[in-house]
Amino acid sequence: MKPAAVQKRIEGVLAPVITPFRRDLSPDVERFVRHCRWLMKSGCAGLAVFGTNSEANSMSVEEKLELLEALVKGGVPASALMPGTGHCALSDSVKMTREAVRLGCSGMLMLPPFYYKGVSDEGLFRNFSEVIERVGDERLRLYLYHIPPVANVAITLTLIERLLARYPGIVAGAKDSSGDWNNTKAMLERFQDQGFDVFPGSEVFLLDGLRAGGKGCITATGNVNPGAISQVFKNWRSAEADKLQAGITATRGIVQKVPMIPALKSITAHFGNDPDWRTVRPPLVELTPAQEQQVISELKASGFSMPGL
Amino acid sequence: MKPAAVQKRIEGVLAPVITPFRRDLSPDVERFVRHCRWLMKSGCAGLAVFGTNSEANSMSVEEKLELLEALVKGGVPASALMPGTGHCALSDSVKMTREAVRLGCSGMLMLPPFYYKGVSDEGLFRNFSEVIERVGDERLRLYLYHIPPVANVAITLTLIERLLARYPGIVAGAKDSSGDWNNTKAMLERFQDQGFDVFPGSEVFLLDGLRAGGKGCITATGNVNPGAISQVFKNWRSAEADKLQAGITATRGIVQKVPMIPALKSITAHFGNDPDWRTVRPPLVELTPAQEQQVISELKASGFSMPGL
Numbered sequence: 118m119k120p121a122a123v124q125k126r127i128e129g130v131l132a133p134v135i136t137p138f139r140r141d142l143s144p145d146v147e148r149f150v151r152h153c154r155w156l157m158k159s160g161c162a163g164l165a166v167f168g169t170n171s172e173a174n175s176m177s178v179e180e181k182l183e184l185l186e187a188l189v190k191g192g193v194p195a196s197a198l199m200p201g202t203g204h205c206a207l208s209d210s211v212k213m214t215r216e217a218v219r220l221g222c223s224g225m226l227m228l229p230p231f232y233y234k235g236v237s238d239e240g241l242f243r244n245f246s247e248v249i250e251r252v253g254d255e256r257l258r259l260y261l262y263h264i265p266p267v268a269n270v271a272i273t274l275t276l277i278e279r280l281l282a283r284y285p286g287i288v289a290g291a292k293d294s295s296g297d298w299n300n301t302k303a304m305l306e307r308f309q310d311q312g313f314d315v316f317p318g319s320e321v322f323l324l325d326g327l328r329a330g331g332k333g334c335i336t337a338t339g340n341v342n343p344g345a346i347s348q349v350f351k352n353w354r355s356a357e358a359d360k361l362q363a364g365i366t367a368t369r370g371i372v373q374k375v376p377m378i379p380a381l382k383s384i385t386a387h388f389g390n391d392p393d394w395r396t397v398r399p400p401l402v403e404l405t406p407a408q409e410q411q412v413i414s415e416l417k418a419s420g421f422s423m424p425g426l
Numbered sequence: 427m428k429p430a431a432v433q434k435r436i437e438g439v440l441a442p443v444i445t446p447f448r449r450d451l452s453p454d455v456e457r458f459v460r461h462c463r464w465l466m467k468s469g470c471a472g473l474a475v476f477g478t479n480s481e482a483n484s485m486s487v488e489e490k491l492e493l494l495e496a497l498v499k500g501g502v503p504a505s506a507l508m509p510g511t512g513h514c515a516l517s518d519s520v521k522m523t524r525e526a527v528r529l530g531c532s533g534m535l536m537l538p539p540f541y542y543k544g545v546s547d548e549g550l551f552r553n554f555s556e557v558i559e560r561v562g563d564e565r566l567r568l569y570l571y572h573i574p575p576v577a578n579v580a581i582t583l584t585l586i587e588r589l590l591a592r593y594p595g596i597v598a599g600a601k602d603s604s605g606d607w608n609n610t611k612a613m614l615e616r617f618q619d620q621g622f623d624v625f626p627g628s629e630v631f632l633l634d635g636l637r638a639g640g641k642g643c644i645t646a647t648g649n650v651n652p653g654a655i656s657q658v659f660k661n662w663r664s665a666e667a668d669k670l671q672a673g674i675t676a677t678r679g680i681v682q683k684v685p686m687i688p689a690l691k692s693i694t695a696h697f698g699n700d701p702d703w704r705t706v707r708p709p710l711v712e713l714t715p716a717q718e719q720q721v722i723s724e725l726k727a728s729g730f731s732m733p734g735l
Contacts, residue, residue: 174514174541205483207707230709232483234576240709267543269578398516400539400549
């Protein structure tokens with residue numbers, strides 16, 4: 118597998134887009150496309166649809182492909198899309214990745230297979246390698262998704278090294294949701310000069326990341342606070358940068374006092390005056406009224422808003 | 427949902443059937459049916475196809491359904507089947523469970539959705555409840571699959587209590603792969619008189635389980651040692667029982683010195699003189715030659731065999 122010669126990569130703030138469900142728990146295609154359009158016009162450089170915050174693993178491959186096709190048909194440029202395509206089943210990962218490449222998506226954000234625990238780097242290498250070889254498309258750009266607190270299966274530096282050596286240009290970067298800045302820094306120090314783009318998994322590390330060579334961030338709260346977060350990206354070399362960073366860190370602090378995914382949905386429901394947004398798929402549950410009241414009132418008190426929603 | 431009036435339930439030793447893959451990693455339907463037939467004639471009362479040891483989560487729903495249909499067409503009675511049908515995605519769990527009920531499978535062994543960690547009993551209750559309601563078939567018999575060392579999401583006693591109260595007769599039992607005898611005992615003490623059938627997830631607890639009211643076991647090594655394990659089930663009230671139990675516990679001890687799933691495949695490859703059995707799907711890897719030699723030579727020294735394979 119050789120990478121396609123020139124291909125612009127996404128840099129900046131990406132939202133792992135929350136997925137709206139109807140009351141019968143089916144994915145709400147129209148509301149999804151509408152939210153994606155709002156995110157793009159509100160500062161997001163790209164959309165990491167089908168991430169952890171998207172409840173992606175609570176959906177079948179078919180349901181995700183229907184949403185992805187609707188998004189591209191709905192006018193969101195595929196060049197701004199970095200869908201999650203990693204599954205436990207090799208066959209699912211191959212199918213989803215192949216279709217996303219066919220649709221022209223800029224990159225793929227790939228979880229390791231996460232059912233078996235304590236698996237070896239050799240086993241994980243084979244997983245990613247099989248996906249790359251079977252998809253067999255030089256346009257494929259793979260971003261490795263390191264989120265040990267949820268997947269419980271890590272993307273180690275050793276694994277990255279091996280994959281980069283075998284598939285340079287195809288293996289394009291990582292999202293680091295370890296919450297461990299030292300790990301993000303190590304990824305940057307070791308691999309950024311090999312065309313490996315690192316995105317911290319929280320805007321809390323956005324400015325530090327950019328200063329160390331990172332390319333932006335892929336962050337849950339990008340769903341509700343894309344404008345302010347993208348201002349840090351746009352102004353990171355300015356004198357204002359630290360102050361802007363402090364602002365978005367404070368907003369994040371309010372949101373993460375309650376469970377993140379239902380919180381993002383409650384916030385969107387409230388500020389968009391669209392109560393159906395609250396619906397989550399099991400095993401998640403929506404916020405309690407008390408939790409929702411807390412997060413909304415603290416956000417309001419901080420001056421938070423979602424203009425144009 | 428009311429359960430169908432009379433329906434015989436599986437009791438005895440069940441194997442979570444290992445899945446053969448061709449060298450291109452596609453499921454090998456013919457070899458699968460052959461192995462299932464051998465298991466049934468070698469002492470298994472039933473087959474828990476698509477369990478952890480089956481690499482079930484490394485396969486798509488479509489791949490599993492193809493295997494299941496071939497099995498039923500191939501003459502393995504559906505009344506002996508307890509396929510794994512639990513996935514992270516509600517839609518996948520519903521689809522797989524619905525098809526398995528349609529094919530007449532005796533029970534479904536359901537993992538909780540295992541991507542998100544730290545989820546609530548309420549969220550898990552909703553997951554199982556949605557599957558039961560959407561499948562909407564009174565023949566459904568659900569066995570809850572508790573395997574915290576792998577899934578990292580537990581089936582608590584509180585959750586069982588709630589599900590049993592809401593769906594008596596439909597919620598039919600559990601496989602307890604916690605490896606914690608106290609938990610198995612607690613399940614038995616609290617729920618066995620409500621028609622809740624408990625199967626320890628290892629034959630190490632088979633005799634203790636039967637003496638406490640358990641219905642058998644669902645065990646990895648049932649794939650290679652079904653005859654001896656089923657002898658414990660058949661003779662558990664006899665004077666020989668403890669001695670028989672000691673024998674199967676010793677065999678288990680040899681096998682689990684090396685990684686279990688590739689070990690079962692190596693053993694089957696060796697004793698069946700069928701090297702293709704060694705293939706596993708990523709993220710698993712086959713045994714090293716040294717590991718394989720160790721387990722095979724220790725098994726041979728113990729007098730182990732796989733008659734009729």
